Amino acid sequence: MCQLLYYFCKMKKLLFILALIVTQLSSKAQQMVAEDYFVSAFNEMSDMLEGRDSLSIKRAVYLAEWAYYEGNLDYQNDFCNEIDRITAFVNLFYSVNNLKLYKTGKQMSLNEYFFRPYSGNNYHPYTYDFDDYSEDVGNFEGQFVCKVLKTHKGQCRSLPWMYKIIANEIGADVSLARAPKHCYIMYKDEDNLTPEDWINLELTTHQMHPAFWIQQDFEICDSAILVGTYMTPLSDIETVACQLSDLALGYREKFHRYDEFTFYCVDKALEFYPMNPNAWFIRGKSLERMIQDYITINGCVFDDYLSHLLLMMEETKFRFDKTYMTADTEEMRIRRSQQVIDAQKYTQENLLP
Numbered sequence: 001m002c003q004l005l006y007y008f009c010k011m012k013k014l015l016f017i018l019a020l021i022v023t024q025l026s027s028k029a030q031q032m033v034a035e036d037y038f039v040s041a042f043n044e045m046s047d048m049l050e051g052r053d054s055l056s057i058k059r060a061v062y063l064a065e066w067a068y069y070e071g072n073l074d075y076q077n078d079f080c081n082e083i084d085r086i087t088a089f090v091n092l093f094y095s096v097n098n099l100k101l102y103k104t105g106k107q108m109s110l111n112e113y114f115f116r117p118y119s120g121n122n123y124h125p126y127t128y129d130f131d132d133y134s135e136d137v138g139n140f141e142g143q144f145v146c147k148v149l150k151t152h153k154g155q156c157r158s159l160p161w162m163y164k165i166i167a168n169e170i171g172a173d174v175s176l177a178r179a180p181k182h183c184y185i186m187y188k189d190e191d192n193l194t195p196e197d198w199i200n201l202e203l204t205t206h207q208m209h210p211a212f213w214i215q216q217d218f219e220i221c222d223s224a225i226l227v228g229t230y231m232t233p234l235s236d237i238e239t240v241a242c243q244l245s246d247l248a249l250g251y252r253e254k255f256h257r258y259d260e261f262t263f264y265c266v267d268k269a270l271e272f273y274p275m276n277p278n279a280w281f282i283r284g285k286s287l288e289r290m291i292q293d294y295i296t297i298n299g300c301v302f303d304d305y306l307s308h309l310l311l312m313m314e315e316t317k318f319r320f321d322k323t324y325m326t327a328d329t330e331e332m333r334i335r336r337s338q339q340v341i342d343a344q345k346y347t348q349e350n351l352l353p
Helices: 002-029 034-050 057-068 075-096 105-115 145-151 158-170 211-217 222-226 236-255 260-272 277-298 304-321 330-350
Strands: 175-179 182-188 198-202
Touching: 034 057, 034 236, 034 260, 057 075, 057 145, 057 158, 057 236, 075 105, 075 145, 075 158, 105 158, 145 158, 158 175, 158 182, 175 236, 198 211, 236 260, 236 277, 260 277, 277 304
Parallel strands: none
Antiparallel strands: 175 182, 182 198
């Protein structure tokens, strides 16, 4: 029975993958529908993770935003050209200011570009977008990097992701790190400029925070740090896997549903970044929808496939709990809103001309 169930589930997954391939091929012969863009993005990011294509965070970020815009985003004109221009300026800044004397000189040059007015950023440093600071306020596109590239304004997702992209372009060793509903940058303090081994760079307020402050402010338990859920530098492959999970989130936002696509999206992502609580949450919601649909189709008959779905749901709940994710309470939401007000005041008093 176990062997039969195994092959049945493998066949189910194979059929889905074949459906993705057929959809991708057929989309070339006719006008693409909205879902096709997400399938194409999924396929390319999966190839990156599996080693069939070169790993590129820049490309992965673009693909997720391109899919959401249904192809109305050009890789060269809307993404690469501006990134290349920024890269050239930051490299020149690094060279002219002789920052090679510092082990973290490339990070210093990138910090200067982000935080201070120079000709390279048209004398407009990158700042917090207080009108569009979170997807919670209703505009999912506010977290896109393509918006930051055009406006020099972003929030706690888009600013660190853009920083990471430019860092990779100039060869600066930095990592994305996560806190509850938050992203920031981590890199080793090889020049011993702070009392800690790692620098925690907050892009929204142009500040460096000590680790204890982040843990306390975001109410992160020790277990979540130990298992790598929060306050842990992500590898580049984990970062692409995280972006693949965000592709599923964009799909959910655009089509207002969880389904087999969101399941397989995060299922692939979790192979490479298993300590992502958001991915486990999406997996659970997707399985919930798949179970409901299957019960409707098969007339509430408890068979091997339904048993398999229920087992996967139990596994998802267990693995989600083991991330020790910080619960999103009303008290925390109120505090985050107040932090945005405080950050806006700080920006107006200290960062804006």
